[in-house]
Amino acid sequence: MSELLARNADCIVWLARYMERAENLARILGVAETFARDRAGRNWLAVVQINADEERFFARHRVADARTVPHFYILDPDNPNSILSSVKAARENARTLRPMISIEMWRQINRMNTWMGGLSANAVAPANLVALCEEIKEACQLHVGITEGTFYRDQAHYFYHLGKSIERADQTTRLLDIKYHTLLPRPEDVGSALDISHWNALLKAVAGYQASRRVMAGKITPRSVAAFLLFSDSFPRSVILCVRQMDWLLTQLRSRYNLRGGVRALELLDGLRAALTDHTIDQVIDHGLHEFIDWVQAQLMLIFAEIQESFCVSRQPQASQSQ
Amino acid sequence: MTRPRLTLPEPGLLSGYDPAEFFCEALSLRGDGEAELAAIAARLNALDPEDLRHRAARAEKELFDLGITFTVYSDKDAIDRILPFDVLPRVITAGEWSRLEAGIIQRVTAINLFLADLYGDQKILADKIVPADLVLGNANFHAFMRGLKVPCGTYSHVCGIDLIRDQEGLFRVLEDNARTPSGVSYVVENRNLMLQCFPDLMEDTRVRAVDDYGLMLRRALEEIAPAGVDEPSVVLLSPGIYNSAFFEHVFLAREMGVPLVEGRDLVVENDRVYMLTTAGKAPVHSIYRRIDDFFLDPKVFRPDSMLGVPGLMDAYRKGNVSLANAPGTGVADDKAVYAYMPRVIKYYLGEDAILPNVETFICREAEGLKYTLDNLEHLVVKPVGESGGYGMILGPKASRSEIDEFRAKLKADPANYISQPMIGLSVSPTLTTKGTQPRHVDFRPFAVTGASTKVLAGGLTRVAMKEGSLVVNSSQGGGSKDTWVLAGEGQ
Numbered sequence: 112m113s114e115l116l117a118r119n120a121d122c123i124v125w126l127a128r129y130m131e132r133a134e135n136l137a138r139i140l141g142v143a144e145t146f147a148r149d150r151a152g153r154n155w156l157a158v159v160q161i162n163a164d165e166e167r168f169f170a171r172h173r174v175a176d177a178r179t180v181p182h183f184y185i186l187d188p189d190n191p192n193s194i195l196s197s198v199k200a201a202r203e204n205a206r207t208l209r210p211m212i213s214i215e216m217w218r219q220i221n222r223m224n225t226w227m228g229g230l231s232a233n234a235v236a237p238a239n240l241v242a243l244c245e246e247i248k249e250a251c252q253l254h255v256g257i258t259e260g261t262f263y264r265d266q267a268h269y270f271y272h273l274g275k276s277i278e279r280a281d282q283t284t285r286l287l288d289i290k291y292h293t294l295l296p297r298p299e300d301v302g303s304a305l306d307i308s309h310w311n312a313l314l315k316a317v318a319g320y321q322a323s324r325r326v327m328a329g330k331i332t333p334r335s336v337a338a339f340l341l342f343s344d345s346f347p348r349s350v351i352l353c354v355r356q357m358d359w360l361l362t363q364l365r366s367r368y369n370l371r372g373g374v375r376a377l378e379l380l381d382g383l384r385a386a387l388t389d390h391t392i393d394q395v396i397d398h399g400l401h402e403f404i405d406w407v408q409a410q411l412m413l414i415f416a417e418i419q420e421s422f423c424v425s426r427q428p429q430a431s432q433s434q
Numbered sequence: 435m436t437r438p439r440l441t442l443p444e445p446g447l448l449s450g451y452d453p454a455e456f457f458c459e460a461l462s463l464r465g466d467g468e469a470e471l472a473a474i475a476a477r478l479n480a481l482d483p484e485d486l487r488h489r490a491a492r493a494e495k496e497l498f499d500l501g502i503t504f505t506v507y508s509d510k511d512a513i514d515r516i517l518p519f520d521v522l523p524r525v526i527t528a529g530e531w532s533r534l535e536a537g538i539i540q541r542v543t544a545i546n547l548f549l550a551d552l553y554g555d556q557k558i559l560a561d562k563i564v565p566a567d568l569v570l571g572n573a574n575f576h577a578f579m580r581g582l583k584v585p586c587g588t589y590s591h592v593c594g595i596d597l598i599r600d601q602e603g604l605f606r607v608l609e610d611n612a613r614t615p616s617g618v619s620y621v622v623e624n625r626n627l628m629l630q631c632f633p634d635l636m637e638d639t640r641v642r643a644v645d646d647y648g649l650m651l652r653r654a655l656e657e658i659a660p661a662g663v664d665e666p667s668v669v670l671l672s673p674g675i676y677n678s679a680f681f682e683h684v685f686l687a688r689e690m691g692v693p694l695v696e697g698r699d700l701v702v703e704n705d706r707v708y709m710l711t712t713a714g715k716a717p718v719h720s721i722y723r724r725i726d727d728f729f730l731d732p733k734v735f736r737p738d739s740m741l742g743v744p745g746l747m748d749a750y751r752k753g754n755v756s757l758a759n760a761p762g763t764g765v766a767d768d769k770a771v772y773a774y775m776p777r778v779i780k781y782y783l784g785e786d787a788i789l790p791n792v793e794t795f796i797c798r799e800a801e802g803l804k805y806t807l808d809n810l811e812h813l814v815v816k817p818v819g820e821s822g823g824y825g826m827i828l829g830p831k832a833s834r835s836e837i838d839e840f841r842a843k844l845k846a847d848p849a850n851y852i853s854q855p856m857i858g859l860s861v862s863p864t865l866t867t868k869g870t871q872p873r874h875v876d877f878r879p880f881a882v883t884g885a886s887t888k889v890l891a892g893g894l895t896r897v898a899m900k901e902g903s904l905v906v907n908s909s910q911g912g913g914s915k916d917t918w919v920l921a922g923e924g925q
Contacts (some may be wrong), residue, residue: 114711116699206501206675210687210694214500221501266712370713422712427698427740 115266119211121423122204123267125432127274129201130220133194134251135282136162140181141244142312144237155180161289162192181235185243194247198227200432213261216254223250266368269360273418276360280353281411286316287340288404310336317348337400338392350407351387354380357414364422372421376414383410437462437603440472446479447486448863453872457603457860459524464603467527470920474525474639478863481635483870490521490865493631502623504678504908517620518913519627520864523635524875524895528922534597534605534879535889537789540779542593542881545612545766547782549589552765553579563781564774568798572771574727574764578734582751584760585658586885591758592651592722594618594894597789597877599860606792606857608876610775612767613759614724617894617914618880619685622647624916625892640921642891647880648689654884655690655720658756666719668692669709671700673725673741683724690722697725702745707755720756727761769818769852770796792857798849806853807844810837813853815844828904830856859904862915864897874898875915876906891919 143158156175159168164183167190172179187193191200202224209217227247234243262268310331314320319339326343327335343349358380364370365377386407395403439461442448453461460475494516497503503514526534551558552569559566569575594615596608625644628636652668659666672683674696687694699709700718708715723730729739731746749755765771773794776787795802795813806813809829816826827840844851861872879893895915896906906912 114693114709114713114716116693116695117710117712118696118699119693120712203675206680206684209501209684217501218499222499225498270712364712368713372712425696425698425710426701 113265115270116425117423118425119208119267120270121419121425122207123270124274124277124418124423126201126204126208127271128278129197129204130251130254131275131278132192132282133197133201134248135279135286136184136192136194136197137244137247137251138316138318139286140184141241141248142316143180144177144240157289158184161285164190164192177237177240181240182232185235185247186230186232195227195230198224208267211263211267213257213263215257215261219250219254219257223254226250266364266370269364269368270422273357273360276353276356277411277415279348280350280357281408283317283340283348283350283353284404284407284411286313287337288401307331314339319346319348322346334392334396337396341395342387342392351384354384354387358384361418370422373418376417376421379410379414379417383407383414436601437464439463440468440475442475442479447481447483447870448475448479451863451870451872453861455601456858456872456874457599457601458872459599459860459862459875460522462603462860464527464530466529467920470640471525471527474523474918477635478522486521486865489631490519493519493521493627496627496630497623500623502619502681504681505676506678517908518899518911519624520873520897520899520913520915521628521632522863522865522870523628523916523918524862524877525918525920528920528925530605531891531919532922533788535891537605537787538593538595538879538881538889539887540783540785540788541595541607541610541775542590542883542887544775544779544782545590545593545610545763546588546883548778549612549760549763549766550584550587551782553582553589553762558778558781561781563777564771568768568770568774569765572765572768574762574768576727576762578747578751579760579762583753585660585756586883588658588758588883588885589760590763590766591654591658591760591883593881593883594878595789595881597879598792598857599875599877601858601860603860605789605877607772607775607787607789608792609769610767610772611878612763614726615878615880616679616682616724617878617896618647618890619682620914621880621890621892621894621917622689623685624914628916639918640925641918642921642925644890644892647882647890648686648691650882650888650890651686651722652690652692654882654888655722655756655758657884658758659719660753660756663719667709667717668720668722669695669700669718671695671697671721671723671725671743673697673729677724679724686722686724692722697739697741697743700743700746702743702749705745705749705752705754707743707746707749718755720758722758727764730757730761769816770798770849773852792854795853797844797851797853802853803844803848806851807841809853810841810844812856814856815840815851815853817850818852828856831904856904862895862897864899864915866899866901871901873901874904874906877917892917893919 139158143155155177158180159165159175168183183190185194188195190196202220205212205217205220311320314323314336323339339346341350346352361373361377365373436455437457439458497516497519503516506513506515558564559569590612592615594611596611597605598608599605622644655668656666669692670683670687672680672694683694695709701708701710707718709718725741728735729741731742731744732739733744734747750757773796776791779785779787795805797803797806806815811829813829814826859874859876862875863870864873875895875897877893877895880890882888895917896912897915898904898906899911899913
């Protein structure tokens with residue numbers, strides 16, 4: 112079976128996106144506690160803002176605090192962005208894909224979904240939150256490892272990684288944006304122990320702490336961290352690395368499997384890569400980091416829409432999955 | 435008369451196990467394979483109940499983790515349930531199997547000849563072997579199939595014959611499933627589970643493999659592909675993940691190594707079928723469809739069907755795509771037509787049926803109706819159009835008022851019913867909360883027909899998990915067992 116059904120390509124992209132999304136959210140929640148420690152819990156709000164969920168969140172909760180936010184993002188079945196919902200959606204996609212994915216991949220996602228569904232409210236209580244986030248993250252990483260070791264490397268594999276890269280780039284920009292703006296320290300706090308600890312927490316959230324220590328040689332500044340997350344050629348979650356990866360994957364799909372679509376997506380990726388390589392962090396920040404990030408996110412959405420339009424269209428649209 | 439049985443040393447897993455007047459699949463002698471039966475029974479008897487329970491729990495967990503489930507929809511939720519799996523296998527000896535296999539091939543051959551005739555010259559109707567109105571008035575008889583030549587003359591490519599065993603140990607056909615019989619995935623997955631959880635039990639037993647089913651099926655689908663196609667593209671057409679049998683569709687697509695498509699993945703252009711892939715349209719030649727006739731093509735059948743493919747029947751009529759099973763096979767597995775099957779076999783093959791029917795009274799005939807009404811409390815009465823064990827009554831187990839209520843229904847619409855004597859189904863030792871107990875079982879082997887008919891050396895043994903119950907349907911709490919067909923000399 113060398114062909115890949117357009118509908119299955121869509122499911123694969125989304126399977127990867129949902130699992131990546133679940134992992135990122137667990138990462139953010141796992142360190143949010145550090146953000147929140149000093150400012151009377153105010154920074155739990157940041158998590159809501161990262162995900163642009165203010166409206167939905169405040170329709171359900173009065174305050175964003177250590178009780179409401181983790182519940183909303185981990186266990187709330189009515190929040191389409193919760194980890195529970197993401198894993199469930201990943202599992203539904205995996206169910207459709209079962210004849211193609213390995214039995215081990217299916218079994219692990221299925222088990223993770225069952226496990227998540229059985230969690231009680233107590234599992235997200237402050238005393239248990241970090242441990243739970245760790246467990247979720249590891250379950251997601253188990254998925255990644257099983258996929259690496261068992262998923263047959265044909266077209267489907269390329270689409271899987273396309274979905275993963277696009278979600279990862281998106282999540283990294285969200286995280287950076289929120290730190291830079293919502294957590295923007297008061298002028299007197301810049302360079303303070305509190306400020307540094309925020310940046311450290313952010314780096315931990317993206318698993319970039321050790322690497323950044325080595326690379327930045329102790330000079331942790333907002334600019335150096337932003338540059339690391341946007342431009343690092345070696346950090347697996349940097350935006351430029353994800354963009355390069357997507358470009359390579361699309362090119363491979365076109366050359367190895369003779370797929371004709373995707374030209375416009377490649378052009379957009381080219382523009383995005385140029386914007387990321389042709390600017391220094393000073394230029395970006397002087398022109399407005401938030402505006403830059405907004406533009407990057409908009410480009411990622413356009414690229415994803417192009418990929419879906421080119422490769423993933425079946426006769427009747429399926430119920431749309433969430434962006 | 436009950437058959438003699440093996441006796442086992444005590445104490446053992448089967449101490450206190452009493453099949454009463456029923457034929458026991460593990461212990462009753464059948465004039466064949468006595469030594470092998472005794473060896474397996476001894477091995478089962480030697481199992482430690484605690485250990486067995488432990489392993490059974492592990493097997494159930496594995497089924498759940500693997501999502502080997504069917505979906506039950508309630509108002510609020512979709513619940514994934516596993517088909518309860520009983521770890522004590524059911525054994526069929528080599529001699530029994532060769533007779534079963536011959537009987538199934540004979541029956542499937544007759545069914546295909548019957549369908550070819552019904553959609554051809556209709557000689558059997560002209561010769562009044564089967565009443566014409568029974569066929570022509572049947573909702574599953576599709577006039578547009580008449581005169582159409584199907585590849586290999588095969589209509590029912592996948593056929594599941596439901597068998598039961600009576601008190602004397604005689605296998606009888608209870609029902610033909612010539613449309614889209616399900617359950618074969620459990621045959622293979624139950625075996626995988628047994629190999630995983632009971633490697634010691636299976637060691638040195640000469641049990642025939644069942645894992646070649648996917649290849650059998652794929653080969654048949656390639657054999658029936660339109661003439662002139664060198665490398666036919668085969669797909670499995672499913673209604674999608676909300677279908678309760680979706681697991682089986684996944685299983686079959688995986689085992690065949692073919693794409694699992696839904697209607698929305700297919701288009702018809704110039705009377706040819708294509709699937710929509712990342713590279714554009716790719717041709718499709720053979721479709722194993724797990725969608726009912728009436729949903730196949732909204733241009734021909736139900737216009738509101740979102741599951742089907744507009745234009746599919748045009749492509750089929752032009753011979754550009756093959757469908758398994760062919761549309762209109764439902765006329766052959768109708769419960770009323772079933773009663774005529776022994777005569778159908780005789781008519782086409784000039785042979786007596788190797789596997790007898792259960793004696794059947796046809797309520798559309800005055801004589802049958804009278805007998806049924808006079809003997810309701812001794813008979814099983816079934817509606818002809820239902821499956822899954824719904825709408826039937828077990829006379830000997832029904833109350834006075836239930837029987838009276840049913841009598842009214844039967845009189846109002848006699849043509850909708852057939853009746854049969856209540857058969858004391860065979861039993862098989864089954865692990866229950868009360869220890870090892872006899873539970874009634876049936877058997878569904880699967881036959882695959884492309885250019886010729888092959889029978890998978892195994893089948894689905896369904897078991898009524900409730901004490902005394904004769905209803906084995908999964909929708910009514912039935913479970914399943916691994917079925918061991920023992921190899922004969924040279925197999």
